[in-house]
Amino acid sequence: MAVRPMQPSDYEGVNRLYRSVGWPERSIAGWRWLEENPARIETGAPLGWVIADEADAPVAVVGNLVQRFQAGPRSLHGATGFSIVVPPSRAGASRSLIRAVLKQPGLFAAYTFNANPKAAPLYKHFGLRPYPDETHALKLSWRVDWVASLRGRLLRGLYARARAEDAHRIGERLLNRRLDAPRPLRLPVTVQELSDLSDRSPYAAYWRALSAATPLLADRSPETMRWRVSDPDQTRAPILLACVREGAIRGVAMAMIAKTSILEPPSLDVIDVTTLPGEDEAARLLVRTLIDNARGLGAAKVRLPMTSPGLLAQLGPLASRARKEGGWGHCHARILDETLAAQWSPTPFDGDFSICSRPAPLRPGRAARRASPAVGRVAKA
Incomplete structure (x- = not known):
């Protein structure tokens, strides 16, 4: 073939x-x-x-x-x-x-961080190994709407044998009004919504400091971030939060509303969490803020679809309170330089999660909200 x-x-x-x-x-x-x-x-x-x-x-x-x-x-x-x-x-x-x-x-590396249980065993035949060693099978989630989660479980049981071609018969389930009319974000005093991704913005200064202090890091330059948040097929703008102290950004988180299938309730997927060295508290604060606001955005749970030992350590007690999902090696990588392999602490941003996430559909009669006005302006900078 x-x-x-x-x-x-x-x-x-x-x-x-x-x-x-x-x-x-x-x-x-x-x-x-x-x-x-x-x-x-x-x-x-x-x-x-x-x-x-x-x-x-x-x-x-x-x-x-x-x-x-x-x-x-x-x-x-x-x-x-x-x-x-x-x-x-x-x-x-x-x-x-x-x-x-x-x-x-x-x-320098070829990898997948999103393998399904059937495909996972295949990758070893191509020289890919489970990576990161300690967390390749780990996903974390925090439930914020137990009723919606239970309904999703019941629906999955009811339609366990349904096929993809049956989707039109079953229809989209478990949408809610908050998805299209989300509650205003409740933010701690040191957390702000991040909208300015221009080349001379505080975010640009944060990127320069982050890349200088991190041995190996996927590109999060203003140019790349402007591209990432402008996906026209997303029905809702990504959420970008910054932890700001003394006038400077200390950490950034990115999250997206997703709906894995017609039978799953919406989730708030944490796509990225980065901080400057020594700012572990910023990572915890950003994820905690996403959890506190998730239900008001229409999500039934917050998901961290892949993690690394470094991020797990940063989250500390917050990670220990999370539900452990996964259970199979969904992360595999072939990295040619062992030094680079040891230096890399990937987040879901490094994988395909934002590219492949299934957007939660808009309910009939609702206009698409693909990007916030602020992001739209800076994307032209």
Whole structure:
């Protein structure tokens, strides 16, 4: 089975593959947004690879998210494959697609932080190992709406044998009014909403300090962050919070409202938490603030879909009170330099979570709120 890079003419066919497994499709604007990834433009990497049939239509696919990393003065690149779809009729094609991701030149690491239980055992055959060693199977969650969580469990039991093509019959469940009319955020005195991502903003100063103090870090420059928050397929703007003391940003958190499936209640997914050295309390305060506000935003729980030993230590007692999810090795990586492997403390930002999150749909009659006005302005800076 021949593998070739994904092309714009494939987008409709790739969306059909996503639809067949119940995953969110991308609009044309959404595909163009992925094309505009600064790291992808820098490297010339494809958006992914497909296996095509005799008519050159995609019959299997894997996405490709390239990211820039800072390692002191060096600029590196890593890549994660995402949204791999291989129908039963193409059994074995996943191996060719994974090899295509791994064969990219110039990568210090290739990885997945979002493997499902069936796919997880496959990665060891390609030289990927569970990573990080201590937390590769760990997800954390904090419930904030027990009634909605229970309803989700009951629905999953009721429709346990439902297939993706049954979605139209079942319909979207467990939406609520707060999703479209969220309560105003209740913020501690040292936490602020972050809206200015311009190149001369306090956030830009924070990024310079963070990258200078961290041995290995996925790029969170203003340019990259402006791109990240402008995904046109998100129905609600990402939440960006900053911990500010003495006029300077000490830590930043990013979260998104997601809905894993039609039968799951909405969740507030923590996509990123970073702090300057010695600012562990800022990490705890930011996550605690997200937990305190999650129900008012329409979420039934807050999720941290992957973690690292460093972030776990920063969260301290907050992590110990969380529900432990996962249970299988969903994080795997092939890192060529063991020194870099020891220095990397990834968050969900480094993976594909914000790219692949299923947005909670808007209820009928509600207008999309894809980005806050402030973010829209700075994105043009």
